[in-house]
Amino acid sequence: MDLHSVGPKPIIDQHGIDFNKSEPDRYTFLTATLELLQSIEKCQEESCKNEINIFMHPVKLNDSEIVPLVMKYCNAKIDKLIKESDNKVTHLIHKYEKAVNENSSLSSEEKNAWLENIELMEGYLKQFLLNENVFECLLEEFVNFLYKQKIKKITFDLGNNYGFVLTYLQKFLTEHKPPLDAKLDVEVKDKKSIGHFLIFYPSSSLSQ
Numbered sequence: 001m002d003l004h005s006v007g008p009k010p011i012i013d014q015h016g017i018d019f020n021k022s023e024p025d026r027y028t029f030l031t032a033t034l035e036l037l038q039s040i041e042k043c044q045e046e047s048c049k050n051e052i053n054i055f056m057h058p059v060k061l062n063d064s065e066i067v068p069l070v071m072k073y074c075n076a077k078i079d080k081l082i083k084e085s086d087n088k089v090t091h092l093i094h095k096y097e098k099a100v101n102e103n104s105s106l107s108s109e110e111k112n113a114w115l116e117n118i119e120l121m122e123g124y125l126k127q128f129l130l131n132e133n134v135f136e137c138l139l140e141e142f143v144n145f146l147y148k149q150k151i152k153k154i155t156f157d158l159g160n161n162y163g164f165v166l167t168y169l170q171k172f173l174t175e176h177k178p179p180l181d182a183k184l185d186v187e188v189k190d191k192k193s194i195g196h197f198l199i200f201y202p203s204s205s206l207s208q
Contacts, residue, residue, distance in 0.1 A: 001071070003066060003130070003131065012096065014106060014114040030134065030135060035060065036054065036162060040052050040146075044149060050149065053155045074137040081134060084129075139165075152200075154199075158194065180200065182199045
């Protein structure tokens with residue numbers, strides 16, 4: 001499996017190719033997600049309880065470590081993730097092509113230019129969607145791990161994209177069965193921004 005950064009979500013039309021910077025490449029967040037997972041696992045191995053302080057158990061990864069760790073957490077789903085991203089791209093390209101061919105306001109030259117731009121970006125789209133699928137797989141595993149360990153609080157540095165990852169994680173917590181509520185608090189201590197991610201469990205689940 002090949003994982004690498006491509007850039008923000010592309011916007012493709014007859015005029016060329018632009019990028020939606022509000023939809024970043026999820027590859028950007030893979031390192032932070034894996035560092036959080038590894039830090040929490042490290043803490044658990046050292047008999048931490050249900051409050052995790054990332055400052056006390058830091059993990060720093062480089063790009064060469066990303067794929068092996070993704071395989072560790074998502075190994076059973078890798079083939080499915082790749083197939084899903086390929087299917088999404090095929091569907092998306094068909095949708096684009098249909099919209100172009102049915103647009104009566106475009107000249108034949110504009111249609112051809114648009115279709116060529118779509119073809120040019122096919123590989124980019126596949127990687128963008130695969131990165132997104134892998135990120136979501138890691139978040140699902142993250143939620144499962146938090147729930148299994150009944151972790152109630154994660155304290156972390158707001159840098160390194162940790163805050164962004166945990167913000168995305170909130171959505172996955174609400175979709176868990178049973179759903180879990182969470183909130184992200186920020187404090188400034190010694191001129192440093194510190195995040196506190198709080199997870200709230202149903203009382204019945206804590207007794208399990």
